[in-house]
Amino acid sequence: MVVDPLSRVFSALADPTRRDIVARLAAGDATVNELAEPYDVTLQAVSQHLKVLEGSGLVTRTRDAQRRPVHLEAEVFDLMTKWIERYRREAEERYRRLDDLLEAIPDEEPKAQRPRRGAPR
């Protein structure tokens, strides 16, 4: 199956450590060392997580600087949130039509001998 860009973003965020890294980068750029500090894992493990995040387009690293701080690409992160919101809005639109329909039809299923319209149940 072809992995589309959005799937890479979602998959990158499927891991709790990576979500945590993203949340911390939202506050500002940080180096790999700074990012690794709170975790009980090796620098390599954190680098591995960053590689996945980079592959998804969520974070970038300056290539030539000594510190090579990690930077969150807020646009990509926002875009994903927007896609979820759009999906949700489509469901809401659908359900609003269902609201209208529910209002328009009688409570009881129409039978051969249907009760008078508006009769109390």
Added chain:
Amino acid sequence: MNTSTDGTEIMVDPDVPLVRITREFEAPPEKVFRAHADPDLFVQWNGPRSTTMRIDRHDFRTSGSYRYVHARDDFEAGFNGCFHEIRPAELIVQTFTYEGMPDGVALEKLVFEDLGNGRTRLTSTSLVDSFADRDAFVASGMEVGVREGYQRLDELLAVDSGR
């Protein structure tokens, strides 16, 4: 990730490839259920606004099956699945496949919860077998805007990787 503003809540689970949508209705469970069970009613509200829906088959019973088509201009999208378990006013368990991706299948569970006073909470959970498939669902909305959406994302990611 949870978002909600106008009644419909969505939960995109980070650990399991599922999407859960919750919504309350000003109608008793029997009635909300009927809007799913009766094809003449179902066709009136399901599907995106910009498309017309045609139901080819709606054999609404346990072990039954369905097929419908959403059409817009020159674009048609077919969907089919089986009704795995149906309990009136309580539960629908069904499969769901977009025919453009015939190997992909979602397991859907619709729970109709009686809130009393003629109100119902509908919880709709779609589970697929990979995050990629789940995200394709969310990303595409399954029917509309797929191409332009991916184009936008591709453009954005292309700019990023160009650095």
